Every structure is written in C-alpha cells, then in structure tokens.
Amino acid sequence: MSSKHTNVWDINDPSAAAKCPFLGNPDQLVAGKGTTNRDWWPNELKLNILRQNGTSSDPMDKDFDYAAAFNSLDFPTLKQEVIDLMTDSQDWWPADYGHYGPFMIRMAWHSAGTYRIGDGRGGSSSGSQRFAPLNSWPDNGNLDKARLLLWPIKKKYGKNISWADLFILAGNAALESMGFKTFGFSGGREDVWEPEQDINWGYEDEWLGEKERHEGDRELKGFLGATHMGLIYVNPEGPSGKPDPIGSAYDIRETFGRMAMNDEETVALVAGGHTFGKAHGAADPEKYVGAEPHGATLEEMSTGWKNTYKSGVLDDTITSGLEGAWTPNPTRWDAEYFDVLLNLDWELTTSPAGAHQWKPSNPDAPQAPAAGGNGTQGIMMSTADMALKMDPEYRKISEKFHKDHKAFEDAFARAWYKLTHRDMGPLSRYLGPELPKEELLWQDPIPEANGYTLSDSQVATLKTAIDATDLSASDMVSVAWASASTFRNSDKRGGANGARIRLAPQNNWEVNNPEQLRKVLNALKDVQDNAGFDVSMADLIVLAGGVGVERAAHNAGHKVTVPFTPGRTDASQEQTDIDSFGYLEPRADGFRNYQKGGMETAAEELLIDRANLMELSIPEMTALVGGMRVIGCNYDGSKVGVFTDKVGALTNDFFENLLDFTYTWKALSSDDTLFSGTDRRTGDMKFTGSRVDLIFGSNTELRAIAEVYGANDGEERFVNTFVSAFAKVMDADRFDVK
Known part of the structure; x- marks a missing residue:
C-alpha cells in the first residue's frame, strides 16, 4: 500500500x-x-x-x-x-x-x-x-x-x-x-x-x-x-x-x-x-x-x-x-x-x-x-x-x-x-x-548431471578435436561468450549451463550472430558425435571458448591454460520458457560492441551495467573488452574497436593503440557513437571506435587501468587477467561447484 x-x-x-x-x-x-x-x-x-x-x-x-x-x-x-x-x-x-x-x-x-x-x-x-x-x-x-x-x-x-x-x-x-x-x-x-x-x-x-x-x-x-x-x-x-x-x-x-x-x-x-x-x-x-x-x-x-x-x-x-x-x-x-x-x-x-x-x-x-x-x-x-x-x-x-x-x-x-x-x-x-x-x-530447470563429468584425458582429447576443426579463435570465443554472458547475478539466471544458446529464443538473437552460431554448433556437434564418450554440448561450447583463448594467446607468444570445470548438462526446449528467456536478450553488449538502435542510455553506461550483472571488477571488465576486440569478437565481425593488425592474437594492442597520441580522434556520426582514429602525420584514418572503446582512454579511472595493460611490460598481466576473467564468466552459473 x-x-x-x-x-x-x-x-x-x-x-x-x-x-x-x-x-x-x-x-x-x-x-x-x-x-x-x-x-x-x-x-x-x-x-x-x-x-x-x-x-x-x-x-x-x-x-x-x-x-x-x-x-x-x-x-x-x-x-x-x-x-x-x-x-x-x-x-x-x-x-x-x-x-x-x-x-x-x-x-x-x-x-x-x-x-x-x-x-x-x-x-x-x-x-x-x-x-x-x-x-x-x-x-x-x-x-x-x-x-x-x-x-x-x-x-x-x-x-x-x-x-x-x-x-x-x-x-x-x-x-x-x-x-x-x-x-x-x-x-x-x-x-x-x-x-x-x-x-x-x-x-x-x-x-x-x-x-x-x-x-x-x-x-x-x-x-x-x-x-x-x-x-x-x-x-x-x-x-x-x-x-x-x-x-x-x-x-x-x-x-x-x-x-x-x-x-x-x-x-x-x-x-x-x-x-x-x-x-x-x-x-x-x-x-x-x-x-x-x-x-x-x-x-x-x-x-x-x-x-x-x-x-x-x-x-x-x-x-x-x-x-x-x-x-x-x-x-x-x-x-x-x-x-x-x-x-x-x-x-x-x-x-x-x-x-x-x-x-x-x-x-x-x-x-x-x-x-x-x-x-x-x-x-x-x-x-x-x-x-x-x-x-x-x-x-x-x-x-x-x-x-x-x-x-x-x-x-x-x-x-x-x-x-x-x-x-x-x-x-x-x-x-x-x-x-x-x-x-x-x-526455475529454468536443467537436467541433473547424475555423475556425469569428464576426465583429464577426455578433456585433452576433446580439445585436440576442437582445435582440428576449421573454427577460428574468434568463432570459438564469440560463441562461448554468447552462451555464458547471459548470466546475471541479480537473479542468478542465464549462463552456459544448459546450453540454451542452441535453443529458441537465444539461437535467433541478433547479438549472437545466428549464422556464425550455427557454424560453430555444427562443428561441435561433429566433435560430440565422434568423441566416443558422453559429453554435453554445454561443456563443449565452454571448452571450445577456452581453446580459442589459448590459440589467441599462443598467436601472441604466450602459453596459457584456460581453467575448465566439466559437469554442465543440456536443457531441452521444453525446459525453456521462451518468453521468460527473452528478457535475457542483451539490449547492449559492449564486450561485443553491440547496441540496439534507439537506445537512450549511453553505450558506456550500458557496459558498466552489464559488467555489474556479471560480477566483474573494473580490471576484469577492462581486460575482457580489450581481449575480445583483438581476438575479433565483435558481434557483426566489424573492425570497430579492433585496434590491431594481428586479429586473432591476444596482444595488448587495443590499449597500446588507444593510448598512442599518434592518433587523433573525432566523431564520425552526429550522435557521437562512432569515431575515427586518424594518423596525425599522414592524415590517414587508421581505426574506427565506439563509445565503449574510447571510454577506456577518456575516463580517468578506466584509463589508469588501460595504462597498466598498455605499457611495454603490461601484456603478460593483461593476458593473465583476461584468462582468469574469461574463466570466471564461463563458470558464473556453476553454483553446483561454488
């Protein structure tokens, strides 16, 4: 009352x-x-x-x-x-x-x-x-x-x-x-x-x-x-x-x-x-x-x-x-x-x-x-x-x-x-x-694991099979992110467990790039069918994301192992309330440089909101944005915010180039949502960036973190933070093992 x-x-x-x-x-x-x-x-x-x-x-x-x-x-x-x-x-x-x-x-x-x-x-x-x-x-x-x-x-x-x-x-x-x-x-x-x-x-x-x-x-x-x-x-x-x-x-x-x-x-x-x-x-x-x-x-x-x-x-x-x-x-x-x-x-x-x-x-x-x-x-x-x-x-x-x-x-x-x-x-x-x-x-039911897990040798076998597909690091990381990043700590809904990304409504969301999604799911289905042992698609999607990160790190000269905890199971369409899950569709996902048209809220504010729902710290959010950009994980495959010539390598190029005053930035759109980075010496446009990208150079607190990752000695710290933050997102909904 x-x-x-x-x-x-x-x-x-x-x-x-x-x-x-x-x-x-x-x-x-x-x-x-x-x-x-x-x-x-x-x-x-x-x-x-x-x-x-x-x-x-x-x-x-x-x-x-x-x-x-x-x-x-x-x-x-x-x-x-x-x-x-x-x-x-x-x-x-x-x-x-x-x-x-x-x-x-x-x-x-x-x-x-x-x-x-x-x-x-x-x-x-x-x-x-x-x-x-x-x-x-x-x-x-x-x-x-x-x-x-x-x-x-x-x-x-x-x-x-x-x-x-x-x-x-x-x-x-x-x-x-x-x-x-x-x-x-x-x-x-x-x-x-x-x-x-x-x-x-x-x-x-x-x-x-x-x-x-x-x-x-x-x-x-x-x-x-x-x-x-x-x-x-x-x-x-x-x-x-x-x-x-x-x-x-x-x-x-x-x-x-x-x-x-x-x-x-x-x-x-x-x-x-x-x-x-x-x-x-x-x-x-x-x-x-x-x-x-x-x-x-x-x-x-x-x-x-x-x-x-x-x-x-x-x-x-x-x-x-x-x-x-x-x-x-x-x-x-x-x-x-x-x-x-x-x-x-x-x-x-x-x-x-x-x-x-x-x-x-x-x-x-x-x-x-x-x-x-x-x-x-x-x-x-x-x-x-x-x-x-x-x-x-x-x-x-x-x-x-x-x-x-x-x-x-x-x-x-x-x-x-x-x-x-x-x-x-x-x-x-x-x-x-x-x-x-x-x-x-x-209650978003998911089948019980009933003892299902994967041994270390089985995980190794699956990683080898995934790596042998024609999937790029970007493909694997993008789909794993799309699956896991639906998690919101506010009501503990979403996440990778259940593999609902293969079901309606998530398989048709624009932000999930349905064409790329089908390609990845088909490749992983082949791995699943040929594994010779039980493995859920939910585990395979997350494991593939880890393979993609490890490949991107290797391409940048770093050897990393992305933590992986098996035990996820696959939900059915009958266990999925389409209307209810429709509310999990992102209005914006700054990590993938995505924002629906007609939004009144600034993209950088929506990024903070989404990071909060995923329980990310400021350094974790910063590392994830920079890493997703250089791996090439924009939802539409665009070059916006991809401040590197080595796409697919987990380098600190995003931060290095963003903070480099060789480039001058100006708005390309009347609504200040797209910007160009032009070489001061030649006048040539080198990069394009969104508000989410430029906020890491503009906001003083975020710039302070970006400077750590963009320094000559910062790449290893950046890579390690990205790996741990990525694994955190993948496991965000694993209350069964927390």
Whole structure:
C-alpha cells in the first residue's frame, strides 16, 4: 500500500532537507556534508556499482559459508518460534487483532515484490529492505517495526539465518499460522551489507511522483516496475490517485507482468494477500506522521514514520491512508474475499485520511473486528481491488476462483512461492527441509548431471578435436561468450549451463550472430558425435571458448591454460520458457560492441551495467573488452574497436593503440557513437571506435587501468587477467561447484 505522506525534494525549500532522505539540513549536524566530485561533474561515468559489496563492508569471515550455516539450523524449532511470534503481541507495537500474521505477510511481500524480470534486480534474495531507499519507501511504511519484531529471533540464531531468509520465512509462517498451506520454502538468500547501487528505481524527485516514468500509453520506461516513486506496484487509490478501476487494472497488469506474473497469478496474489489484515488510514498523515527512517532523527534509531495521532497504534495507525479490512475475518484463511468483492455492491468513499476507497452499499454488509479488539468497523476495498471485479479478464478469473476455492488455494500457493523465490536462481542454491518436489518452468530447470563429468584425458582429447576443426579463435570465443554472458547475478539466471544458446529464443538473437552460431554448433556437434564418450554440448561450447583463448594467446607468444570445470548438462526446449528467456536478450553488449538502435542510455553506461550483472571488477571488465576486440569478437565481425593488425592474437594492442597520441580522434556520426582514429602525420584514418572503446582512454579511472595493460611490460598481466576473467564468466552459473 502507498503512503499519503509525500516528500518533495526542493533544494530551494528550507524545509526540504528534513523531508528528503538524501539531503542534509545545513543547520543540523550531519555526516557527509560538503561538495564531492559528483557535484562538480554529474555526467561523469559512475563505476561505483563495480566496487560495491566488497569484503570491506562484509563483517563475516572471508571463508564464511552461509549454506553450511543455514543447514546447521534446527529448522523446525526456528520455524515454530517464528509462528509463536505471530501471537506474541508486544506493547511497543501491538498486533492488529492480536496477530502479527498480516503484518509479516506484507513485509515478506514487499521484500520480494520489488523483483523485475527485465534486469533481474530487486527481490528478496539480498535483504535489501534493511537499507535506503527501500527502508524508507512510502509503500514500506511501518515495516521497520516488523523487522524489529523479528530481531529477538535473528539475535538468537545470528549468522545461521540471514535477514533475507528470515523475511520470507516470516511470511510463510504467518500464512500457515492463519490456516493456509504454503507450497514450500527454501533458504539460501545471502544478505548484502550496503545499499544496492545498481538499481534504478525511477527518475522522480518526490515520493509518489510518476511524471518521469511513463511513455506512450502509460507504459513504464525501461525496467521500472512500479507506477510511482516509492511504491511496490500501483497506487491503490487508482492511477494518479484517481478512483478508476479499469485504469487501475491496466497498471496492475503492467506492473505484475514486469514481475513475471500472468493474469491468473496476479489475481491470486492480490486476493490471497488481501484475505488477511487491514489497511491503515486513521487520520491525515500530513498532520501526524513524521519522517521516514532514513530521514528521521538520530534518536529514532533507524525507525521512522512516528505517528502522533492519539495512541499511534492499532486503530490509530496511519500507513497507506486507506482504512479498514478487506474481509470479516482478517486473520483467517477463507473464501470471504471473493464473497464480499463479487456479491456486494460497492460505492466510492474516502477514508479518515482522505484517501479514495470503496465501501459496501448493502446495509447488511458484514463487519470486520476493530484492530484493537473493541467493536467493529466496516470492510472496504481499494480501487486496485475493484479492478479484479471490473476488468473483464480479471473478473473471469475472480469468478473461477470464487466457485472453486481449491483452485484458488493452489494458485495462491504457487504464486506466493514464485513471488518469494523468483530471484533465487537454480535449484542447486535452494536449502532446507521444505523444498517442493515439483520442478517449475520459471526455475529454468536443467537436467541433473547424475555423475556425469569428464576426465583429464577426455578433456585433452576433446580439445585436440576442437582445435582440428576449421573454427577460428574468434568463432570459438564469440560463441562461448554468447552462451555464458547471459548470466546475471541479480537473479542468478542465464549462463552456459544448459546450453540454451542452441535453443529458441537465444539461437535467433541478433547479438549472437545466428549464422556464425550455427557454424560453430555444427562443428561441435561433429566433435560430440565422434568423441566416443558422453559429453554435453554445454561443456563443449565452454571448452571450445577456452581453446580459442589459448590459440589467441599462443598467436601472441604466450602459453596459457584456460581453467575448465566439466559437469554442465543440456536443457531441452521444453525446459525453456521462451518468453521468460527473452528478457535475457542483451539490449547492449559492449564486450561485443553491440547496441540496439534507439537506445537512450549511453553505450558506456550500458557496459558498466552489464559488467555489474556479471560480477566483474573494473580490471576484469577492462581486460575482457580489450581481449575480445583483438581476438575479433565483435558481434557483426566489424573492425570497430579492433585496434590491431594481428586479429586473432591476444596482444595488448587495443590499449597500446588507444593510448598512442599518434592518433587523433573525432566523431564520425552526429550522435557521437562512432569515431575515427586518424594518423596525425599522414592524415590517414587508421581505426574506427565506439563509445565503449574510447571510454577506456577518456575516463580517468578506466584509463589508469588501460595504462597498466598498455605499457611495454603490461601484456603478460593483461593476458593473465583476461584468462582468469574469461574463466570466471564461463563458470558464473556453476553454483553446483561454488
């Protein structure tokens, strides 16, 4: 739910500093005051996301193994303690109806609900709800208290249960404590220790702003997943706060679709979640609610939204601005949500906080208990709820679930499991005794290895056979890169395991050069057929990439061995959700000098974004770009950025020639995306380069790395870094051996 408490960040307003969670009041003592480089040069390429989450901010030992720590838990005892917490109402933040279940469901939902399939970012797998901006979003109002209620359990179990896992376990325990049977639970989410800097949550400078995030027919820009700044999905009052159920249905379908939910899953989640609990809008938040946690005073100790209206709790709580429960029994799993939604007539009204909501027009409509246990209050629906009744497609699904409660139960159980586990990656990362036996398509299943591996002698035999094909180093490295570089650490999807590059949709992506891809796959199929032992195509593709790198290094006078870990298996087309994998198609891949037309974001920024998704450091990214260029791995075989006369040799020529002031550079295109490198002495054009190429000479931090690799004594260091970084990309999805 959203908050009516908006913060406009106007630096010309003296009160803005107190409102904005990222601006300090010059009249107060604050940390970090003063001008920084970013203030003077706001357009500087920001490399911070390639430095985040390093060991410097991680308090755990370097060899800490969270999976082992989690598996050491007495899980049934832990879960029972979480269930017991649900009815252990605390005086400092008493539970509505004497049950924290709805509160914990909302916390878990909002932890997971930030996930977006477009770039895999957001979601529950990192415990990021502890940090800004998420801990201070209007939609997360008062969830700081939910986390504090869990602290005694977290304190007891310490490092053996991450906050990220505890959030989702609390949601599951809450559901089960109120009579719902969940589909299952997996641990394995590891906490981050600082805010995630790689996520663009939007462009607005005010809470609940929306002007900058839509284009066309109210379509969200880029990978954004919410209609307003600071919301998880949509404004419950309706689009732009207008009580328009049909317009709300459009927004709901757009935002839930960006979380990989179809219409049936969406209806199940909304109805299932709103079977429990209530919304809080006892009074006008502008009058009574204080700053969010990240903007609150020091003594509030990471809490916020201090409510001075009467008691400030239970029936006096202010969160979303809407007021009331959805069903007559808000702490019990039942069929009443669809009973009241579909069987009652509803009319528009406003809450005590002034928010648009809907009330039954039937005089005999059922009542819900008051949150504090004294008396009753009327039930309500938000405009977003009314969308499930008014939108024709949502209405059909709602009527289906109303008639068949078991179907609704199953749909909600599966959708909740998907919501809370969508960003965990392959099943090899799932931990605990409550894993479902059923394997689901959205989990990107890959056949188990079942003991399959390759001996050293078999690997040597395969390398000899690959080397004997007519494939060039460029062919082999390009296809191996295309297969492995789909991996994104944000939701642990993609990668070389499964060899999905030979399947739709990846085999037809422009960036993968389908003609070259077919040539390489056909050659490797011959190697596979003639091997005389079992070998997966996934292993062959990666092994061939290593052969290509070793050949390119040999051509430059270096003897290297690219590390190779066998054990990958091949997925089938039936195990591959074409629509879901379509989101992994690169909009840009600076390593292959590829960018789709019509992109508004600069190519160098997209390179940083992609390197971040692959967990590359700045030196690794730099070495990989330089090496891919000289090996000749541009997606279209072009010479752009290929600053060498020895294509196919792993030299440091890319850096040497880029940094050589023998050449002068100027733009060849009006949009500054293509540049020429001209010999100052002769006037002849020697090279062409993209923005991705020139950034390694232009940006001072990247130039510092390029100078190391481009020096007379730098080639060996460059080659070694390239080899290790290439192997890292090839193994990025090998959680089975990490």
